[in-house]
Amino acid sequence: MNQKTSYQLPDLPYDFGALEPVISAEIMELHYSKHHKGYVTNLNTALEKYHEAESKNDVAAMVALQSAIRFNGGGHINHSIFWTILAPKGGESGPRGELAEMIDRDFGSFDAFKEKFNSQTTAIQGSGWGWLGYNKGQKRLEIATCANQDPLSTQGLVPLLGADVWEHAYYLQYKNVRADYVKALWQIFNWKNIEERFTKATA
Ligand code: MN3
Numbered sequence: 001m002n003q004k005t006s007y008q009l010p011d012l013p014y015d016f017g018a019l020e021p022v023i024s025a026e027i028m029e030l031h032y033s034k035h036h037k038g039y040v041t042n043l044n045t046a047l048e049k050y051h052e053a054e055s056k057n058d059v060a061a062m063v064a065l066q067s068a069i070r071f072n073g074g075g076h077i078n079h080s081i082f083w084t085i086l087a088p089k090g091g092e093s094g095p096r097g098e099l100a101e102m103i104d105r106d107f108g109s110f111d112a113f114k115e116k117f118n119s120q121t122t123a124i125q126g127s128g129w130g131w132l133g134y135n136k137g138q139k140r141l142e143i144a145t146c147a148n149q150d151p152l153s154t155q156g157l158v159p160l161l162g163a164d165v166w167e168h169a170y171y172l173q174y175k176n177v178r179a180d181y182v183k184a185l186w187q188i189f190n191w192k193n194i195e196e197r198f199t200k201a202t203a
Contacts, residue, residue, distance in 0.1 A: 006044050007040050007043055007044055007076055008040065009032075009036060009037050009040050010080050010083070012028075012032050012083055013083060013084060013087075014087070014088060016028040016029045016032070018088045019086060019087075019088060019089075019188050022089070022184045022185065022187050022188045023086075023169075023170075023173070023188070024172065024173050026172060026173075027168075027169065027170070027172050027173055030168065030172075031079075031164075031168060031169060032079075032083070035075075035079070035168055036075070036076070036079040036080075038072075038075075039071075039072045039073075039075030039076045039079065039149070040072075040076050042068065042071075042072040043068075043069065043072035043073050043075075043076050046065050046068040046069050046072060047069065049061070049065055050062060050065045050069065053065065070149075070150070071148060071149050072149070073151075074148070074149035074150050074151045075149040077151045077153075078129055078149055078151055078162070078164065079164070081159055081162060082162060082164055084190065084193050085160075085161055085162065085189060085190050085193050085194055085197075086185075086188050086189065086190055087188060087189075087190035087192075087193070088188065089187050089188055093191075094110055094191060095110065095191055095194065095195065096191070096195065097195070098198070098199075098202070099160075099194070099195050099198045102140070102141050102198075103141060106140050106141040106142075107141070113132075113143075114186060116143055117130060117132060117143050117163075117182075118179070118182050118183060120143055120145055121145060121163050121165055121182050122165070122178050122179045122182050124145050124147075124165055126147070126148075127147070127148055127165070127166040127167070128145055128146050128147045128148060128150075128165060128166070129145065129146045129149075129150075129152075129162050129163065129164055129165065130143070130144075130145050130162065130163045130165060130182070131143070131144050131145070131146065131152045131157070131159050131160075131161065131162040131163075132159075132160045132161040132162070133152050133155070133157025133158055133159055133160060134157060134158040134160055134198065134201040134202065135156065135157055136158065136201065137156070139202075141160075142157060144157055158197070158201040159197070160194050160197045160198050160201065161189060161194050163182055163185055165178055165181075165182065169181070
């Protein structure tokens with residue numbers, strides 16, 4: 001069977017400049033057109049080699065490709081989520097309904113949740129992501145951090161809201177002050193999309 005897997009760069013749901021002033025058009029263009037595109041290209045290349053190795057029963061080659069699949073596959077998953085949980089300023093200012101209630105229940109208040117998310121995400125050593133995730137088994141919300149491009153599913157959580165804290169996501173604009181970038185993201189979180197993810201996760 002010659003089934004070729006090919007992932008595609010998803011459309012960005014807004015213009016490069018749409019998230020200004022929180023994220024500059026220059027960062028968005030590089031982040032989407034270079035970084036995310038690179039993950040997609042490298043994922044497809046790694047999978048192609050993987051399928052070839054599989055067809056030859058070359059387990060050693062298959063094992064050797066796994067870190068590239070994890071890194072680039074994770075990068076593709078994470079960025080595909082990230083673009084949709086952000087939106088131009090002026091939308092909903094925070095969670096509503098059941099999501100708002102669960103945030104209050106699990107973190108005390110929305111402000112307490114924000115503070116905890118900001119401090120844990122800002123403190124990530126090196127490159128990674130901060131997430132609000134849903135734990136289906138325990139039916140609760142959790143803040144979690146992931147190193148590199150590991151997707152949140154590796155921690156058994158469904159991603160609802162996340163922050164890319166790789167330097168490529170903010171350095172051109174915020175320089176070394178990651179905390180200011182993470183704080184600013186709250187102005188552009190797309191609560192409609194985040195609530196849809198929550199509804200799906202809890203269904
Ligand atoms: Mn990134």
